[in-house]
Amino acid sequence: MAKINDMAAKPIVWTIAGSDSGGGAGIQADLLTLQDLGCYGCSVITAITAQNSVAVTAVEPVTPRMLRAQLETLKADLYPSAVKIGLIANQPQLDFLADWLGENLPGVPVILDPVMVASCGGDLQSPDNTCPDKTGERSGLDFSPFAGKISLITPNKAELSRLIGRLLNDDDALEWAANVLWQAFGGSILAKGGDCPWQQSKARDLLLLGDIATISPLHRRQGFWLSNERVATVHNHGSGCTLSSAIAAFVAKGLVLPDAVLLAKAYVFEGLRQASAVGSGPGPLARTGMPESLAAMASIHRLHESRSHRLPTKGFTRLGHDLGVYPVVADIDMLETLLEAGANPIQLRIKGEIGPGSAAEADIIRAIALGRQHRARVFINDHWRLAISHGAFGVHLGQEDIEAVPLDAIAEAGMALGLSSHGLFEALLALELNPSYLALGHIFPTTTKEMPSKPQGLETLALLAKIVSTAVPTVAIGGIEAGNLPEVAATGVDSIAVVRAVTEASEPATAFRALADAWEMRNAR
Ligand SMILES: Cc1ncc(COP(=O)(O)OP(=O)(O)O)c(N)n1
Ligand SMILES: Cc1ncsc1CCOP(=O)(O)O
Numbered sequence: 274m275a276k277i278n279d280m281a282a283k284p285i286v287w288t289i290a291g292s293d294s295g296g297g298a299g300i301q302a303d304l305l306t307l308q309d310l311g312c313y314g315c316s317v318i319t320a321i322t323a324q325n326s327v328a329v330t331a332v333e334p335v336t337p338r339m340l341r342a343q344l345e346t347l348k349a350d351l352y353p354s355a356v357k358i359g360l361i362a363n364q365p366q367l368d369f370l371a372d373w374l375g376e377n378l379p380g381v382p383v384i385l386d387p388v389m390v391a392s393c394g395g396d397l398q399s400p401d402n403t404c405p406d407k408t409g410e411r412s413g414l415d416f417s418p419f420a421g422k423i424s425l426i427t428p429n430k431a432e433l434s435r436l437i438g439r440l441l442n443d444d445d446a447l448e449w450a451a452n453v454l455w456q457a458f459g460g461s462i463l464a465k466g467g468d469c470p471w472q473q474s475k476a477r478d479l480l481l482l483g484d485i486a487t488i489s490p491l492h493r494r495q496g497f498w499l500s501n502e503r504v505a506t507v508h509n510h511g512s513g514c515t516l517s518s519a520i521a522a523f524v525a526k527g528l529v530l531p532d533a534v535l536l537a538k539a540y541v542f543e544g545l546r547q548a549s550a551v552g553s554g555p556g557p558l559a560r561t562g563m564p565e566s567l568a569a570m571a572s573i574h575r576l577h578e579s580r581s582h583r584l585p586t587k588g589f590t591r592l593g594h595d596l597g598v599y600p601v602v603a604d605i606d607m608l609e610t611l612l613e614a615g616a617n618p619i620q621l622r623i624k625g626e627i628g629p630g631s632a633a634e635a636d637i638i639r640a641i642a643l644g645r646q647h648r649a650r651v652f653i654n655d656h657w658r659l660a661i662s663h664g665a666f667g668v669h670l671g672q673e674d675i676e677a678v679p680l681d682a683i684a685e686a687g688m689a690l691g692l693s694s695h696g697l698f699e700a701l702l703a704l705e706l707n708p709s710y711l712a713l714g715h716i717f718p719t720t721t722k723e724m725p726s727k728p729q730g731l732e733t734l735a736l737l738a739k740i741v742s743t744a745v746p747t748v749a750i751g752g753i754e755a756g757n758l759p760e761v762a763a764t765g766v767d768s769i770a771v772v773r774a775v776t777e778a779s780e781p782a783t784a785f786r787a788l789a790d791a792w793e794m795r796n797a798r
């Protein structure tokens with residue numbers, strides 16, 4: 274089997290969909306999206322449609338032989354990193370595709386957009402293009418052969434209604450139907466709310482995440498509402514196609530599914546905001562490139578909030594953006610050595626339970642006292658109760674603590690809060706708490722900590738830094754050392770946190786100073 278993408282710098286993505294002669298949706302929208310987002314798009318055409326911006330006048334499926342030939346030919350030379358499926362013209366095509374993909378592209382992420390109705394109202398699956406009923410009548414197609422074979426299915430309200438065979442009249446019904454589909458299909462579901470008349474100024478989509486190994490266990494098999502401002506435009510032709518192909522593009526680029534969904538939603542949001550008419554009906558979305566604005570990102574709300582504590586009303590201590598080089602150490606003598614070398618901020622990271630009167634508690638008390646003595650900002654990792662009771666400058670917490678720790682107690686104590694994140698989804702969840710800084714990790718492989726997520730890499734770090742640095746100071750962590758510092762600096766992240774680059778150096782104080790000097794000089798030529 275061909276090795277994935279060893280021949281191309283751009284990830285290859287296939288779109289298996291119908292041709293829209295009007296250019297705004299289907300294969301044409303998908304290829305424009307893939308190109309715009311830095312992927313190489315290949316197409317497998319299921320049907321040719323004759324349509325413009327106001328009507329679908331004919332739909333003609335390709336022959337089974339032609340469908341198979343496109344797939345086999347692409348597989349032989351242009352193996353994909355991700356696949357998007359749009360319009361499937363009939364049941365034999367669907368049955369064949371489900372079998373073929375399962376047998377031929379094992380492990381390749383598949384995003385299924387169960388297209389049934391064009392935005393102009395034509396029913397794209399029906400040979401005579403009549404649109405009998407968009408609400409509550411089960412679709413002619415049985416999608417169950419895809420069960421267990423796809424990463425994500427992205428129905429809008431009308432499609433979900435037809436897949437489930439029930440009318441949907443409010444968010445509770447949408448949630449119920451999405452859960453039914455989730456049980457049936459496995460993988461993840463994005464139930465889109467753009468066509469829900471009961472949702473008003475916000476467009477809210479429900480994301481039900483599957484058992485995805487590369488995201489935090491906290492978010493596996495959990496549901497989240499993703500809301501954007503509703504864009505007041507009629508020019509939305511091809512928005513579903515654009516969303517699903519953008520998700521496939523971001524997944525192919527190595528982003529985890531929740532991050533890919535958020536970026537794709539932001540891409541559609543910008544595309545709708547800048548869309549304009551081409552024909553006399555709804556125009557296509559504008560192509561606006563990589564989304565980089567925080568304002569375009571959806572806000573995230575957990576479907577079942579487990580938080581038992583108040584959210585802070587008082588803010589956390591504010592910090593300047595450049596924290597320089599921020600060492601994270603487990604040893605109190607090392608902490609003292611680095612404070613003497615000028616480290617500020619610095620973190621004491623002792624893992625595990627700490628009993629009253631223990632040596633570890635004594636270390637925390639001493640670290641806080643040393644911080645005062647050196648006028649340095651000492652953060653305590655995890656042990657927020659001890660940090661509060663002994664008056665630390667700040668606390669560093671992980672995603673798992675966001676729900677479990679009474680963050681208002683940290684804010685009320687007048688302290689700073691640093692939060693960890695591993696990707697865009699977690700960064701946006703953390704940002705809602707307005708922390709003092711946000712850690713972005715892990716950037717490179719690390720042996721310091723076992724991570725469920727994959728390293729983010731420099732390209733994703735640059736994107737995350739661009740999106741969130743406008744709102745909060747950002748700190749990159751994970752595998753950072755003198756050799757990769759210039760590349761990390763070039764991403765635009767505000768600061769770096771290091772463990773081994775300092776703690777495993779033969780002279781930690783010298784290693785710290787060298788890193789700090791290199792960071793300070795990062796913008797000088
Ligand atoms: C600056 C900084 N960034 C990230 C971490 C990791 O915190 P967390 O995710 O809570 O994991 P543990 O460190 O507790 O294992 C950090 N400590 N500091
Ligand atoms: C605690 C932590 N959180 C994310 S990566 C990491 C460890 C970073 O250690 P190193 O700098 O040695 O790779």
Ligand SMILES: [Mg+2]
Nearest residue numbers: 655669670671
């Ligand atoms: Mg922690």
